[in-house]
Amino acid sequence: MAKKKIPAAPSIRRLPSYLHIIQQVLKDGGDYISGTVIANELNLEPIQVRKDLAITGIIGKPKRGYPIKELIKAIEHFLGWDSSRKAVLVGAGNLGAALIGYDGFRDHGLNLIAAFDKNPEKIGKKIQGIEIFSFDIVSEKIKKTSAKLAILTVPSADAQETADLLIKAGINAIWNFTNVKLKVPEHVTVQKEDLSSGYAMLCVMIQADALDKKNA
Amino acid sequence: MAKKKIPAAPSIRRLPSYLHIIQQVLKDGGDYISGTVIANELNLEPIQVRKDLAITGIIGKPKRGYPIKELIKAIEHFLGWDSSRKAVLVGAGNLGAALIGYDGFRDHGLNLIAAFDKNPEKIGKKIQGIEIFSFDIVSEKIKKTSAKLAILTVPSADAQETADLLIKAGINAIWNFTNVKLKVPEHVTVQKEDLSSGYAMLCVMIQADALDKKNA
Structure with missing residues (x-):
């Protein structure tokens, strides 16, 4: 695999x-x-x-x-940014909302068609024109729209279970913002974003700078 | 430079x-x-x-x-994750709030001491125990606490101006989540996070997979 x-x-x-x-x-x-x-x-x-x-x-x-x-x-x-790609966003918390608001997407062929959340207070609301639907109908929506890409911004504890469900509904590419290393079948592509990678770089650069100054 | x-x-x-x-x-x-x-x-x-x-x-x-x-x-x-590093977060919008809630920070020596925003409705509120202060007092707070690291999550239009102000107040490391390439003096370290990099990787992987299947 x-x-x-x-x-x-x-x-x-x-x-x-x-x-x-x-x-x-x-x-x-x-x-x-x-x-x-x-x-x-x-x-x-x-x-x-x-x-x-x-x-x-x-x-x-x-x-x-x-x-x-x-x-x-x-x-x-x-x-592949010259063609349109339907996507759903699952988990409309702070990070999900921040991503929905990210301008770059539309320019890059990403056509976000819907967001999903489990919180009843969020359902029916819109963020930047994108409607938030109940998580209960995510499979149905994916099948109906033939979306293949999912942006995963659920709590880490729900990540694997949610991914399994999305894949079963037809998703074959996951942009994973949780800190779980997802186990997925071979035909599914996962890109994991890891904030701590950038933070690691920053910390090493800060230390290198401090060292330079000490040696100067 | x-x-x-x-x-x-x-x-x-x-x-x-x-x-x-x-x-x-x-x-x-x-x-x-x-x-x-x-x-x-x-x-x-x-x-x-x-x-x-x-x-x-x-x-x-x-x-x-x-x-x-x-x-x-x-x-x-x-x-450098075995020692504590004071940090401020500037711009408590969706992304800022998502970062404040990110568990990884505390484990990695990042001691977020305060958040700042221009929106009067946010000022005085707390996100995960971190208080949001008025942007007007950011310089004062940085000087008083000797924080050296700033997480920058303001709108891109405000990024450079905000960075200049933070640096003047004593910040020498910026974790930049805006899409502006900041111009900073030589003693300042900047780590720029760019969502579109990860998205580019994902898109290329999706295309490579599709090609594989066609050739199979």
Whole structure:
């Protein structure tokens, strides 16, 4: 049941921030953008940026760089952000509500069709235009809409049980914001977000800075 | 103003999930844990796990693996999670509230002392025991408490201005949950969390799975 590894994971993770910068330059009226400009903006090496962008199939032109519109298309196509993807959000607590409000989704092809919660006080309400339905009808809704992607923001204690139910209803991709490592069948893709990873990075950077100052 | 790069970033990002598994095994009464057990649990190669753990300075014993208590200490010490760090949270919206409720913090040395918001309706209220103060007194509070770390969950439009103010008050590390790339002086550490990175990974994995099935 070993999941295939995505080899270029760190490159893929950087693509959205490239896209963000490139779209900014497009707005400002640019036609071409060089890897060096992107690199400087993000404190990366230009060679790294060129390598990362190459995974989308695009190659820059010497001296001019990348044609912006083609570059945007290449990145969006590589990420599948140029087509729409129906999704449900399960668990409309604080984190769920924060995610519903996240602007990036619509631009990236994520079509959030409904949210679900067990709390009767929340049911029937809307967050940013997305209605919250009773958790009791989540399976029915998934089957009816053929949504394949679920954003999982339930309490960790409910995570596995909820995931099992969603998968049974037809979900094959879970964006997991709980801290449970879900056990899922082979055909299901899980992306686990872990806040403590970013916090670990921050703590190590703080310590490295403190050390630098001591040695200076 | 180029920030020093942290070379082992992907390894560091994985340490919290190792720690989580190891603590579980400790609870279940284990004395030793092998790199292979951790690797299996997380779908990684055993050699990768051993390399990652080596950055904390610990080396496993042939056949037995790592002594669990020492391993936990080594990871926590490497991450600085064995000492307490005062922090403030600025922007008590949905995401801010979700972060205040995140259990992991206390275990990892993060001592959240106060939250701040501009919305008068929120001021004076408490979320999970953390009081929300007026944004007007954030500088004063930071100076008085000598907090050095700020969690930034304000709207993106306010991000840079807020960061400038926090830094002026003495903050030297920012955990940035806005989608703004902050411009900060050299002595300030910023860790930017970007939801779209994880979403990019998920989308590429979904596409890879779909391709596999087509080719099967």
